[in-house]
Amino acid sequence: MNQSQYGAFGMSGNNFNQTGGKPPVNNYNFENVRAQQPAPGGPQPSRGKPLGTAARQPQAEARPMTSNRGANFGQKKDPFNSTQNQINLNKPKLETNPEEQFKAIEKEINTLIEQSAMAKLRGNLSECLEKAKEAFNKEKKLRQSKEAQNLVESINTDLSYCAALTQACALHANGLHQDALAKYQEIIKCKQYPQAGRLRVNMGNIFFELKKYPNAIKMYKMALDLIPATSKEMRFRIQKNIGHAQVRLGKDKIKEAMNTYEQILKNSPDFPTGFNHMICLYLSGDKFKMKEFFVVLLTIEIPGENEEENNENKGTTITDKLREDTKERRREAIYYIVTSAKLIAPLIEDDVIGGYEWILEQLKNSTFPEAETEIEICKAMAYLKKKNIEKSIETLKGFEKKDKQIMARIATNISFLYFLENDYKQAEKYAEIAITYDRYNAKALVNRGNCLYVKNEFLRAKEQYLEAIGVEADCIEALYNLAYVNRKLNMFVESLQALDKLQTIVCIPEVLYQMATLYEMTGNSKQAMKWYLELMNKVPNDPNILARLGSLFAREDDEPQALHYFQESYRILPTNIDTISWLGVYYVKQEMYEKASMYFERAAQVQTRDVKWKLMVASCYRRMGHFQKALGNYQKIYSDYPDNIECLRFLVQLCREMGQPYEEYAGQLRKLEREMEMMEGYQGGQDINLINNEEEQVRLPQGDDNPVSFTNNTRRGNKQPPPKTNVRQNLDDEQFQDGVEDNFLP
Numbered sequence: 001m002n003q004s005q006y007g008a009f010g011m012s013g014n015n016f017n018q019t020g021g022k023p024p025v026n027n028y029n030f031e032n033v034r035a036q037q038p039a040p041g042g043p044q045p046s047r048g049k050p051l052g053t054a055a056r057q058p059q060a061e062a063r064p065m066t067s068n069r070g071a072n073f074g075q076k077k078d079p080f081n082s083t084q085n086q087i088n089l090n091k092p093k094l095e096t097n098p099e100e101q102f103k104a105i106e107k108e109i110n111t112l113i114e115q116s117a118m119a120k121l122r123g124n125l126s127e128c129l130e131k132a133k134e135a136f137n138k139e140k141k142l143r144q145s146k147e148a149q150n151l152v153e154s155i156n157t158d159l160s161y162c163a164a165l166t167q168a169c170a171l172h173a174n175g176l177h178q179d180a181l182a183k184y185q186e187i188i189k190c191k192q193y194p195q196a197g198r199l200r201v202n203m204g205n206i207f208f209e210l211k212k213y214p215n216a217i218k219m220y221k222m223a224l225d226l227i228p229a230t231s232k233e234m235r236f237r238i239q240k241n242i243g244h245a246q247v248r249l250g251k252d253k254i255k256e257a258m259n260t261y262e263q264i265l266k267n268s269p270d271f272p273t274g275f276n277h278m279i280c281l282y283l284s285g286d287k288f289k290m291k292e293f294f295v296v297l298l299t300i301e302i303p304g305e306n307e308e309e310n311n312e313n314k315g316t317t318i319t320d321k322l323r324e325d326t327k328e329r330r331r332e333a334i335y336y337i338v339t340s341a342k343l344i345a346p347l348i349e350d351d352v353i354g355g356y357e358w359i360l361e362q363l364k365n366s367t368f369p370e371a372e373t374e375i376e377i378c379k380a381m382a383y384l385k386k387k388n389i390e391k392s393i394e395t396l397k398g399f400e401k402k403d404k405q406i407m408a409r410i411a412t413n414i415s416f417l418y419f420l421e422n423d424y425k426q427a428e429k430y431a432e433i434a435i436t437y438d439r440y441n442a443k444a445l446v447n448r449g450n451c452l453y454v455k456n457e458f459l460r461a462k463e464q465y466l467e468a469i470g471v472e473a474d475c476i477e478a479l480y481n482l483a484y485v486n487r488k489l490n491m492f493v494e495s496l497q498a499l500d501k502l503q504t505i506v507c508i509p510e511v512l513y514q515m516a517t518l519y520e521m522t523g524n525s526k527q528a529m530k531w532y533l534e535l536m537n538k539v540p541n542d543p544n545i546l547a548r549l550g551s552l553f554a555r556e557d558d559e560p561q562a563l564h565y566f567q568e569s570y571r572i573l574p575t576n577i578d579t580i581s582w583l584g585v586y587y588v589k590q591e592m593y594e595k596a597s598m599y600f601e602r603a604a605q606v607q608t609r610d611v612k613w614k615l616m617v618a619s620c621y622r623r624m625g626h627f628q629k630a631l632g633n634y635q636k637i638y639s640d641y642p643d644n645i646e647c648l649r650f651l652v653q654l655c656r657e658m659g660q661p662y663e664e665y666a667g668q669l670r671k672l673e674r675e676m677e678m679m680e681g682y683q684g685g686q687d688i689n690l691i692n693n694e695e696e697q698v699r700l701p702q703g704d705d706n707p708v709s710f711t712n713n714t715r716r717g718n719k720q721p722p723p724k725t726n727v728r729q730n731l732d733d734e735q736f737q738d739g740v741e742d743n744f745l746p
Contacts (some may be wrong), residue, residue, distance in 0.1 A: 074511035139163040408438035442472035543573035
């Protein structure tokens with residue numbers, strides 16, 4: 001459509017002649033159309049010139065109602081009035097009435113209460129308390145607003161109760177016990193909450209946590225009085241709490257606790273209550289009631305188990321959460337039965353074996369065959385504790401016709417028992433049987449590895465330990481033994497790797513000791529000291545560990561620290577000869593002979609038959625200048641050991657230089673020396689030889705595994721007269737060898 005046509009579409013037919021052209025063919029008849037005013041509130045007719053008319057054309061008449069310009073087509077206007085609509089949307093909403101505002105606030109309060117509960121479930125107790133307080137404060141302001149506007153009837157008491165209770169529970173969860181008690185008391189005193197008296201149970205729980213058991217019992221009983229007889233489940237739960245609190249009060253309230261538990265067992269029996277009652281009977285020592293209520297324990301039914309049996313009979317094998325819950329309840333029941341049996345078995349009969357036999361008789365008529373198997377194993381262990389290993393093995397062998405899983409466990413235990421008896425052939429046999437029944441039995445693999453280890457087949461033993469670790473990655477026995485066998489194979493790095501993994505699973509002193517020992521063997525003293533110090537945190541009074549630390553510090557030339565640890569070791573164990581020797585030699589090196597003599601005297605008391613310590617004591621007296629006392633010690637040694645050549649030589653020397661008779665000692669010395677010359681094949685001397693050609697020396701061995709001793713340079717055919725010097729010069733010549741303490745301890 002061209003411009004003239006578009007413009008003519010909105011005009012009357014008479015205007016075509018004014019343009020001088022022929023009117024276009026028009027298929028529409030507009031003769032009877034009259035101009036009309038637009039509807040009120042509608043758009044006004046356009047006052048501009050129509051499209052396609054000349055500029056001199058007079059103003060057109062009012063447009064007909066059929067014109068497109070009424071809808072603003074062809075003009076730069078918004079036909080849908082979106083601008084007007086936008087303006088209307090931006091206008092502020094009309095204010096809602098107070099009731100709607102109150103409902104919105106109540107919704108916010110409910111949201112805060114839910115957020116507080118969820119925060120508690122997540123363990124975020126601070127957020128839980130914060131949300132609970134915010135909810136309580138908002139609810140309080142809402143209640144005040146309603147009261148101010150005379151809307152008391154619209155106050156939601158349930159919401160007020162819920163907000164207050166949420167805050168009290170949050171205070172309790174955060175350990176603010178006094179604040180929680182005050183809040184609970186405030187709720188209970190409010191007459192608007194008729195059921196609030198039940199909250200005394202929560203107050204009783206707080207007193208129980210505070211170990212105020214009489215107050216807890218009082219609160220529980222007050223709450224119990226408010227619970228109607230129809231709420232049996234709630235009443236029994238409160239009675240359980242009363243029984244628990246009575247047990248905590250000691251033997252004076254045990255009878256009351258027993259009566260409470262008995263009342264529950266008669267009306268609503270369950271396994272935890274039965275087990276608690278057995279503990280009370282154990283404390284009272286009533287054998288007959290122990291038997292009576294153990295039978296009662298076996299008659300308690302597991303909820304939902306009958307339905308489970310019916311489903312199995314129908315062939316239903318659906319596994320759902322309810323069925324898993326029933327299985328878990330059964331496992332829990334077996335745990336309580338077995339634990340109760342272990343508790344009462346030593347008391348109900350003359351001995352523990354008889355007790356287990358009575359329990360097994362009762363279990364034969366029960367619906368718990370799994371418990372019977374466990375008690376049989378406990379009976380075998382009881383024989384083992386009595387060192388009756390044959391009976392223990394015989395009892396365990398009775399399971400040979402049981403199912404595979406049970407037989408695997410039993411064979412593993414039998415293998416262990418034979419291993420203790422040093423019957424390694426039988427131990428290996430039953431380890432093989434256990435592995436046959438259960439290929440992934442880590443403990444059976446460890447037992448087979450141990451049998452190979454004692455046969456010195458270390459590589460094969462290592463394979464078994466590695467296989468056990470592959471089956472059970474956290475098998476501590478396999479990891480420990482793997483480290484040990486690697487140590488035997490001199491594979492120290494692999495041994496340390498196994499121990500490092502083991503100490504992340506279970507950090508026990510044995511593991512720390514092995515790690516420290518391995519580092520010490522490889523010469524890494526710093527790491528060895530680190531792990532020994534770590535070990536000292538667990539066993540602070542172990543004298544051997546203290547001595548090892550002292551030896552390591554001495555190796556690092558840190559004598560003050562070495563002295564400290566050796567003294568600590570001596571303080572705890574004053575009979576360790578290695579510690580005594582190190583301390584004595586240390587003080588000799590420091591020329592503190594008085595202290596050295598004290599330690600050598602202690603060594604002489606520990607090793608009474610070893611003459612070297614007595615000779616060292618006498619030598620210390622000589623160094624201190626106490627010649628008379630030294631002479632007395634030598635004379636005493638001579639009376640006890642008349643054939644000791646070293647003692648005789650010192651006696652001859654001291655007596656000659658002090659002007660005392662020495663002929664007796666000299667004659668005995670010559671006699672012994674002649675006897676030595678006559679001995680053929682003589683290779684060594686006495687354990688202690690103190691005199692050489694010119695001077696006396698205290699010599700210590702260079703090897704780590706040898707005890708401290710003095711060398712003897714006097715050999716057959718090498719007889720030498722005593723030195724002809726005075727006492728003072730002899731003392732000056734006498735020296736202790738330097739550095740002897742470095743290799744003193746193994």
